[in-house]
Amino acid sequence: MKKVLVLGAGGKIAHWVIEMLRSNHDVQLTLFLRHPGKLKEGAPKNSTVIQGDVLNGEQLEHTVAGQDIVYANLAGFDIDAQAAHIVKAMNAAHVKRLIFVVSLGIYDEVPGEFGAWNRRQIPQHLPPFRRAADVIEASGLDYTILRPAWLTNYDEVDYETTERNEAFKGTEVSRKSVADLIVKIILSPKLSSRSNLGVNKPNTDGDKPAFL
Numbered sequence: 001m002k003k004v005l006v007l008g009a010g011g012k013i014a015h016w017v018i019e020m021l022r023s024n025h026d027v028q029l030t031l032f033l034r035h036p037g038k039l040k041e042g043a044p045k046n047s048t049v050i051q052g053d054v055l056n057g058e059q060l061e062h063t064v065a066g067q068d069i070v071y072a073n074l075a076g077f078d079i080d081a082q083a084a085h086i087v088k089a090m091n092a093a094h095v096k097r098l099i100f101v102v103s104l105g106i107y108d109e110v111p112g113e114f115g116a117w118n119r120r121q122i123p124q125h126l127p128p129f130r131r132a133a134d135v136i137e138a139s140g141l142d143y144t145i146l147r148p149a150w151l152t153n154y155d156e157v158d159y160e161t162t163e164r165n166e167a168f169k170g171t172e173v174s175r176k177s178v179a180d181l182i183v184k185i186i187l188s189p190k191l192s193s194r195s196n197l198g199v200n201k202p203n204t205d206g207d208k209p210a211f212l
Contacts, residue, residue, distance in 0.1 A: 001026060001027070001028050002026060002027050002028070002068050002069065002186070002187075003027075003028045003030070003066060003067045003068045003069070004021070004027055004028070004029050004030070004067065004068065004069045004070075004071060004186055005029075005030045005032060005063060005064060005067040005069070005070045005071065006018065006029060006030065006031050006032060006071050006073070007032050007033075007054055007070065007071065007072040007073065007074060007086065008032075008033060008054075008072060008073040008074040008075070009031035009032055009033040009038075009039065009049075010033040010034070010035055010036075010038025010039060011038075011073045011074075011075075012151075012153070012175050013073050013101065013148075013151075013175045013178050013179050013182070014071075014073045014179075015040070015041070015175075015179075016175055016176045016178075016179030016180075017071065017073075017179045017182050017183055017186075018031065018039075018041075018044065018047070019041065020179060020180070020183045021044075021046070021183060021186070022044040022045075022046070023044075023046075024046065024187075025046065027046060027186070027187075028046055028047070028048075029044065029046055029047035029048070030047065030048050030050060030063065030067065031043060031047050031048070031049045031050065032050045032052050032054075032063055033049075033050075033051065033052075034051065034052070034053060035051075036049050036051050050063055054072075054074060054082045054085055054086065055078070055081065055082060055085055057085055057088065057089065060085055060086070060089045061088075061089040061092050061093060063089075064086075064089040064090055064092075064093045064095050065093040065095070066093070066095075067093075067095050068095070068097065068189075069095075069097040069098075069099065069186055069189060070086065070090060070095060070097065070098050070099070071098075071099040071100075071182060071186065072086055072098070072099070072100045072101065073101045074101075076128075077124070077125075077128050078128070079102075079128045079129055079131075079132045080128045080129075080131035080132040080135060082132070083100065083131075083132035083133075083135045083136055084135050086098070086100075087135055087136065087139040087141065090139075090141060091139070091140070091141070096141055096142045097141075097142045097143075097189050098136065098139075098141045098142065098143045098144070099143075099144045099146070099182055099185055099186070100132070100133075100136055100143060100144070100145050100146070101145075101146045101148065101178070101182075102129040102130075102132055102133050102145060102146070102147055103122065103125060103126065103129040103147060103148075104118065104147045104148065104149055104150075104168055104198060105118045105119060105122070105126055105147075105168075106126050106129045106130040106133055106147065107130070107164065109162075109164075109165075109166070109167060109168045109198065110167075110168040111167045111168065112207075113207040113208075114171050114205070114206060114207055114208060115168075117207060117208045118150075133145050133196065137196070142189075142193055142194060143194060144185055144191075144192045144193065144194075144195050144196075144197065145195070145196040145197070146178065146181065146182070146197055146199055147168070147196070147197065147198045147199065148173050148178045148198075148199045148200075149168070149170050149171055149172050149173045149198070149199065149200040149201070149204070149209070150171060150172045150173075150209040150211075150212075151172070151173065151174070151175050151178070152172055152173070152174045152175070152209075152211055153174070153175060154174040154176070155174075155176060156174050156176060156177065157174070157176055157177050157180045158174070158177055158201050158202065159173050159174075159177035159178070159180070159181065159199055159200060159201055159202070160199075160200060160201075160202050161181070161197040161198060161199055161200075162197065162198035162200070163195070163196070163197065163198075164195075164196035164197075166198070168198045168200065169198070169200050169202075169205065170200030170201055170202065170203070170204040170205055171200070171204045171205065171206050171208060171209045171210070172200070172201055172204050172209040172210065172211065173199050173200050173201045173204075174201065177199070177201065178199055181197075181199060
């Protein structure tokens, strides 16, 4: 039985991850979120729900203990502080496998007009996400950092990845696609170990996402 802690379980990508694992009898989910009412489909039978805050270090460390994998899909201008709390809790509990979602553009890796447009749209978000990624890369954990393109709600799985030091491709990707990659890593934890990946839908290059 693989024990998986989902931090930010009320988020839209996390929703797809939970749905994809809902019927998996080999996975035990712990769904950690501030507002349990955000679990629109209800908690699956293979899950435990915990109402909490990642910045509550004592609660987080208690929750992390005994897990095999931590998947964090969080947001906010304090994302770097949240990352630091997660790293501290995981190291204290001797839990090593972490999947952490940040943002495209934190390394100025998005080329051309789209890169310039992206910087104009989310300039305030990029520094804290970059600091969060730096904390994780320096943590000694077995991490996978994901940097998705602009997210859509399309019910499709169609994506490709780029490495940390490669130019980012495309402009958009579905939340379901990002969730598919996360589930693949959860089920095969050696996949993309100690990797930092951009995630995009192929053939979506442009000056900005097509849906905007």
